Amino acid sequence: MIRVHLDGEIREVGKGTPLSTLVPGQPAGCAVAIIRPATQEQEKTGSITVSTTAGEITIELAGREVDILEHPEAEKSLALHWTDRYAAAFGPFLSDVRPERKPRLYERGDVILGCGGYDPKTSYLIFSKSRHLADHGADETGGVIGRVVSGKAVLDRWATGDRVTKAEPVISWADTSRSFTTTDMTLTLEEGMQIVTRVDMMAQGYAPERITTEAAGSVEHLLLALNSGRFTIGRATSTHILDQKLVGTDVPSQFKRPRREGTVTVRTGGPSVGGVYIYRADVPSSPAHSVVGQVVHGIELVKLAKEGDILSTQVIPSRIDLLGLPLEEAKEVAANRGIALAIDKDSADRIVVSQEPGTTLDVLAERSAKVTTAPFAQVVDIVLDDARAPESCIVFRKITGLAEHDAGMMPAFFVFDDVYLFKPKIPTTVKIYPENCPTDEVPAASLAITNDSRKGTGLVGVRLSANREFGPTSEPFEGTNIIGRVIDTGKLKSVKERQTVYIREVNQ
Structure with a gap:
C-alpha cells in the first residue's frame, strides 16, 4: 500500500493504482493538480497551509520559524482554547516566548505567538479576527509571526471543539518540473503524491x-459565470488565471481591495470586462476590478494550471435564481435554503418569471424573496441554434434575460396575420452582423432577429407559416438572422400588442 494526499486528506491505495480509482467522480475534462513529493522536499516558500476542522487557511510567515505548526503531534496541542470577537487562540504549548507585558495594535489576519499569564509553558497561537489593541503575552516584537493571506472567512467560523488537523509548507513554484496538471485518469499514483481536484471559493x-x-451585484456575476462548476482558463500569467466566459458583460464596480494570492475578482472595465480572475500572487488593487471572493481550497491547482485547462470549482454559497422554475419547484428550493417566499398567485400551473431581490446575497441576507409568476400557457418554449448562429444567439440571450436566467421576456411590438414581432431593448453598442441568413425558404415557426443591414436592427420575429420571400421579422433574407425556432406556437395566437411574452429555452 502507498499513501497519497487527496484534497488534504490522507488515503491509502494499492501500488499501481490509477488516478481514476481515487477520483471516480471527477468531472470529465477537468484537470487535477499532481504534486510529487520531491518538489516539496526541495524547497519551501515562506507560507504554510493550516487545515482546521472549520476550513483551510494559508499563513504567510514573517520569517520566524514556529515548530509547533509542523510538529507531527500538532493536532494534539493546537485545539481552540478560547475565541471572542477580536481573536482566537489555539494551544496551549511550550515555547521560548519572553513576554514584554505591553499592549500592541493588531490587524485582522495577524498571527501572534503569545502566552497566557505571561508563562511560556502556556503559549498560544493567536489569530486576530479584527483590528484591536491587546496584550497577548507576546515578546518585544509584538509576536506577529505571520499573516493569514487566504481563508480569512475561516477565522470567523471557529467555535468550541475546533482544532488544527494538519499544517504543511506551501511548495515552491519556481521549479514545477515534477508538478503539473492533467486530465489523464490512467496516471499511476506514487507514494507521497498530493492530488488537488477542485478549487473552492468563498463569496465576498x-x-x-x-x-x-457590499458586493452583491458583482458576486452574482461570479455565481453566474461559474454556475456550471467549471473555470475555463483563457489566459494564464504569473499573477493570475482568467475565465473569459462572460467577457463583454457589464458588472457593477463595488468592492476594491488589494488582490492577494487566492483573491477572486471580476473586471468591471476595460477590454476583458466581465472576466473572472483568480490571483496566483499579490498585486495592488485596481479601479477596474471588484473583489468577489477568496479561494479557500485548491490554491495549488490555481498555481499549476495552464492556459486551456478547465478547473472544477465550487462557490459558497451556491446561486439562488428561481426564474424559469415551476412554482412548486421554486418553493422547494426556497425551503431547502431557508428562504420565505411571497408569491403573487400560488397555483401549481404557474412558473416564476421575476424574483426580488435579484441577487443571492440579498436574498440570503433578508431570508426572504418575492416572486412573480405566470401561467404555463403564457410561457413560450424556444430552441436556439448556437451551431449556425452563435453570435446572434448570444445577443438574443442578453437582450431577453436568458443569459442570466432560465426565463426571459420580450415585449410584443406588432402582430399581423401569422407574424409576431417583438422589440426587446437593445444597447446601441451591440452589433448584429449578418449570420445564418436564409437563401431559399424560411420554415414555419422559425425565430429570427434583424441584423445591422436593416433599420429595424434587433427586432425579433416569428412567422407561423413557411415563406420564400421574407423572414420572420418581415425583412428580406439578407437582413434576417435565423436564430432558432418556437416549439409551442399555439401559445402565440393569444398574444396582443404591448403584451410581455415570457420565454424559456429548452434543449431538443
Whole structure:
C-alpha cells in the first residue's frame, strides 16, 4: 500500500493504482493538480497551509520559524482554547516566548505567538479576527509571526471543539518540473503524491453567521459565470488565471481591495470586462476590478494550471435564481435554503418569471424573496441554434434575460396575420452582423432577429407559416438572422400588442 494526499486528506491505495480509482467522480475534462513529493522536499516558500476542522487557511510567515505548526503531534496541542470577537487562540504549548507585558495594535489576519499569564509553558497561537489593541503575552516584537493571506472567512467560523488537523509548507513554484496538471485518469499514483481536484471559493460578504451585501451585484456575476462548476482558463500569467466566459458583460464596480494570492475578482472595465480572475500572487488593487471572493481550497491547482485547462470549482454559497422554475419547484428550493417566499398567485400551473431581490446575497441576507409568476400557457418554449448562429444567439440571450436566467421576456411590438414581432431593448453598442441568413425558404415557426443591414436592427420575429420571400421579422433574407425556432406556437395566437411574452429555452 502507498499513501497519497487527496484534497488534504490522507488515503491509502494499492501500488499501481490509477488516478481514476481515487477520483471516480471527477468531472470529465477537468484537470487535477499532481504534486510529487520531491518538489516539496526541495524547497519551501515562506507560507504554510493550516487545515482546521472549520476550513483551510494559508499563513504567510514573517520569517520566524514556529515548530509547533509542523510538529507531527500538532493536532494534539493546537485545539481552540478560547475565541471572542477580536481573536482566537489555539494551544496551549511550550515555547521560548519572553513576554514584554505591553499592549500592541493588531490587524485582522495577524498571527501572534503569545502566552497566557505571561508563562511560556502556556503559549498560544493567536489569530486576530479584527483590528484591536491587546496584550497577548507576546515578546518585544509584538509576536506577529505571520499573516493569514487566504481563508480569512475561516477565522470567523471557529467555535468550541475546533482544532488544527494538519499544517504543511506551501511548495515552491519556481521549479514545477515534477508538478503539473492533467486530465489523464490512467496516471499511476506514487507514494507521497498530493492530488488537488477542485478549487473552492468563498463569496465576498458571505459567512454562515453573517452576510453583507457590499458586493452583491458583482458576486452574482461570479455565481453566474461559474454556475456550471467549471473555470475555463483563457489566459494564464504569473499573477493570475482568467475565465473569459462572460467577457463583454457589464458588472457593477463595488468592492476594491488589494488582490492577494487566492483573491477572486471580476473586471468591471476595460477590454476583458466581465472576466473572472483568480490571483496566483499579490498585486495592488485596481479601479477596474471588484473583489468577489477568496479561494479557500485548491490554491495549488490555481498555481499549476495552464492556459486551456478547465478547473472544477465550487462557490459558497451556491446561486439562488428561481426564474424559469415551476412554482412548486421554486418553493422547494426556497425551503431547502431557508428562504420565505411571497408569491403573487400560488397555483401549481404557474412558473416564476421575476424574483426580488435579484441577487443571492440579498436574498440570503433578508431570508426572504418575492416572486412573480405566470401561467404555463403564457410561457413560450424556444430552441436556439448556437451551431449556425452563435453570435446572434448570444445577443438574443442578453437582450431577453436568458443569459442570466432560465426565463426571459420580450415585449410584443406588432402582430399581423401569422407574424409576431417583438422589440426587446437593445444597447446601441451591440452589433448584429449578418449570420445564418436564409437563401431559399424560411420554415414555419422559425425565430429570427434583424441584423445591422436593416433599420429595424434587433427586432425579433416569428412567422407561423413557411415563406420564400421574407423572414420572420418581415425583412428580406439578407437582413434576417435565423436564430432558432418556437416549439409551442399555439401559445402565440393569444398574444396582443404591448403584451410581455415570457420565454424559456429548452434543449431538443
